[in-house]
Amino acid sequence: xxxxxxxxxxxxxxxxxxxxxxxxxxxxxxxxxxxxxxxxxxxxxxxxxxxxxxxxxxxxxxxxxxxxxxxxxxxxxxxxxxxxxxxxxxxxxxxxxxxxxxxxxxxxxxxxxxxxxxxxxxxxxxxxxxxxxxxxxxxxxxxxxxxxxxxxxxxxxxxxxxxxxxxxxxxxxxxxxxxxxxxxxxxxxxxxxxxxxxxxxxxxxxxxxxxxxxxxxxxxxxxxxxxxxxxxxxxxxxxxxxxxxxxxxxxxxxxxxxxxxxxxxxxxxxxxxxxxxxxxxxxxxxxxxxxxxxxxxxxxxxxxxxxxxxxxxxxxxxxxxxxxxxxxxxxxx
Numbered sequence: 001x002x003x004x005x006x007x008x009x010x011x012x013x014x015x016x017x018x019x020x021x022x023x024x025x026x027x028x029x030x031x032x033x034x035x036x037x038x039x040x041x042x043x044x045x046x047x048x049x050x051x052x053x054x055x056x057x058x059x060x061x062x063x064x065x066x067x068x069x070x071x072x073x074x075x076x077x078x079x080x081x082x083x084x085x086x087x088x089x090x091x092x093x094x095x096x097x098x099x100x101x102x103x104x105x106x107x108x109x110x111x112x113x114x115x116x117x118x119x120x121x122x123x124x125x126x127x128x129x130x131x132x133x134x135x136x137x138x139x140x141x142x143x144x145x146x147x148x149x150x151x152x153x154x155x156x157x158x159x160x161x162x163x164x165x166x167x168x169x170x171x172x173x174x175x176x177x178x179x180x181x182x183x184x185x186x187x188x189x190x191x192x193x194x195x196x197x198x199x200x201x202x203x204x205x206x207x208x209x210x211x212x213x214x215x216x217x218x219x220x221x222x223x224x225x226x227x228x229x230x231x232x233x234x235x236x237x238x239x240x241x242x243x244x245x246x247x248x249x250x251x252x253x254x255x256x257x258x259x260x261x262x263x264x265x266x267x268x269x270x271x272x273x274x275x276x277x278x279x280x281x282x283x284x285x286x287x288x289x290x291x292x293x294x295x296x297x298x299x300x301x302x303x304x305x306x307x308x309x310x311x312x313x314x315x316x317x318x319x320x321x322x323x324x325x326x327x328x329x330x331x332x333x
Contacts, residue, residue: 074100
């Protein structure tokens with residue numbers, strides 16, 4: 001019985017997209033034992049992926065090097081006798097633990113010149129694998145092997161937890177629910193303006209919908225602006241829920257509007273009706289993996305730039321993307 005360790009990515013959306021890789025690994029070998037090394041925040045997501053047999057929490061923070069600690073972790077993992085490690089992040093340091101663990105086959109993209117650390121080190125052809133899930137999925141196969149039809153990531157709500165959340169927050173589902181996800185960890189260039197979100201919220205409130213705001217502590221400012229513009233008529237969950245609760249709340253959305261963010265990928269994996277706003281990034285690279293999802297963006301010479309902050313300082317890709325375009329996408333069946 002083979003055993004594989006996957007070094008998971010550091011971002012929510014990437015972790016959701018990694019589910020495609022996990023599914024392919026299990027399809028290749030149904031008896032495979034799959035372990036994932038991941039940040040602590042990822043446990044609620046990985047717990048909803050039945051292909052993952054065990055999660056080991058990475059004790060180091062994102063960006064920390066700590067060579068000696070990585071050596072110690074590698075030696076601990078050596079006891080598990082893995083046959084292969086698949087390293088999804090492209091950083092040099094992310095390949096150290098599998099190397100120190102002495103795992104016989106260490107697979108990943110070349111990234112930060114990881115020759116030696118990876119002995120199945122591949123050079124990425126971005127034209128052959130334009131999508132992030134394709135880049136993850138290719139690592140489940142021999143180099144150059146054609147990819148099969150790729151399964152989309154799938155997450156499911158927990159009915160018991162959903163019922164508890166409805167009681168905890170005194171919610172009812174008598175009115176349809178529009179969920180707005182105004183944040184994006186990557187940077188402000190991926191965030192549609194709060195007042196644009198607020199206009200969408202006001203229109204849907206007038207139509208008899210209820211509007212929920214979801215996000216992490218870092219999106220409190222955006223949520224507050226939306227609340228002020230809508231006279232505090234939205235249910236504001238921003239910073240009040242953990243990731244596990246967010247998954248189950250997203251599952252209740254009649255429709256969802258989101259930036260290109262981790263919550264967008266969760267909503268897509270939950271198969272919710274979804275409209276995604278793109279500014280500095282490109283749906284050709286990280287689209288919502290959901291056949292019913294719609295994307296909205298502007299055709300501008302300066303986009304996609306993939307920058308955290310608008311290098312031209314006008315932010316036209318988001319400022320000029322009107323709420324009417326999003327409302328139209330919401331109304332389209």
